[in-house]
Amino acid sequence: MKNRSSIIKAALLIIGFIVLMTFPLVAPNRYVVHIVNMAGLYILLSLGLNLAMGYCGQINLALGAFWGVGAYTAALLNTRLGVPIWVNLPLGMVLAGIVGALIALPMLKVRSHYLALVTIGLAETINIIIVNETWLTEGPLGISGIKMPNLFGIAIDGDERFYYLVLVCVVIGFLAARQIVSHRIGRSFVAIRDDLVAAKAMGVNTAYYQILANAIAGVYCGAAGVLYAHMNTYISPDIFEFKSALYVLTMTMVGGMGSLAGSLVGGLGLPITQEVLRGIGNWELVGYGIAIMLVVLFFPGGVIGVTRRLQESGGIRLPWAHKAAKPLPMEGPHVP
């Protein structure tokens, strides 16, 4: 039985690998590849949010700002000094991580929904700086002419080639996130989310881990920002508004807050949803609002939560699932 499930697992991995590697070659057109690349970036954003909010209970709606810090770091360094993406990527991650850590400082003083307010305020501040400090950021005009990367003489130009760069980053990001949540750091995060008082009594340096969680969120969003700037070659402040954080928040909740797989589902789902809802203009925000309410009311834990519950009740059994390796069981964000 166990043997069979491991064979199925290996087969699925190989099929998945082939699909992922050949996708740009078989995709119907370039636009589809572009959408999938965006999905990859959303997965990174969602992973960052999930680590901070799903695991550590730190409601963080400043994602758009972290994303913007990464993107503007890359855009400015590239257009003004010609710095390549390979330098910008770690630099953008570190900078956005520092911003995340700094934002965490006032967050230590408040709990639950006040966290949302604090982070919205800080995110807006950063956005206003981007819009108004035109000497640095070109303001609402945005920055154009960012170069696409070049790897050992091979130009990574066009969405098809950039796809592989995004893929590598997403895979590394996902594995790193899994490594982080499945040991001590992840347990400390969840302990803080479940019961701050008890976590302190167990010797968890809660302030450190709360700052760490938000810094990690910053790092992930920063990476997504750098990739975005170099992929799009043009950035403007509107993409990093609060609305983006709201999209990512919604889709992460739909996918499954507190589960990394939920970020995959949510990240992939977001650009698709955006395409579907494009026709209704600003009404799409209403759609996201309704989605959040439905998830909170009926499907805490999102898509992943639902499949997990079906699995536990014996309804369906996914062929690759086995009980012992199950990560920390989670049920949606739970803020004490």
Place this chain on the structure above:
Amino acid sequence: MFLEIEHLTMQFGGLVAVKDVSMRVQQGEIHGLIGPNGSGKTTIFNVISGYYKPTGGTITYNGKAIAGLPAYQITALGFARTFQNLRLFSSMTVLNNVLVGMGHHAKTGIIQELINPVAVQREEKVFTDKALQLLRLLEVEEFARERATSLPYGSQRRVEIARALATDPKIVLLDEPAAGLNETETERLREILLKIRDAGVTIFLVEHDMKLVMGICDVVSVLDYGKKIAEGDTKTISADPVVIEAYLGKEETL
């Protein structure tokens, strides 16, 4: 000289929860802290474990003043506690609950987690073995992979004690560990407490179950309205008229 509480006062606005309390807990003893509801027992625990900064007095541990230190540092010094109303991490397994308590011994951090997963794995294995050992000591090993809050109440209490011991404490503050337990469970708890004491861990015990307190404590301190009204061995305490009055009220003479 182990744990010394000197003239401790804890005031919340106009309410004086603890008033000028002094006591010493000696190494290796089981020290009981009893008193009617609202007499300040849990407040004293909360002050010792770093949730409140006392408004007066000092707490020293092996000569070091600890009052007002952050809770995690107090835990690192060798204090651990359980809670009157269970506070297990509700979305975690029993094993993970205990592993959280071990975290502060860890040598590996975020950097090793990413660049040296083998070292993390090795440390994880050591911790897991130790955690399972503790669960065995508390007789809840069979539940290791269950969600902590799905356990029967008595077992949850024992998991909480295991989690407290996981921090490798010199002294554990147990806040009503027998609350809600039936007689058999309390008897098992008594044996476990003695085992913990014999392993060299000092026990500071808040408890309402007088049979348990009088059965195992070396010294008992009695609080009433935030003040210490008596202290001594169990025999003296159970015969002390002041204590009896605090618990049962004064006899009316008609």
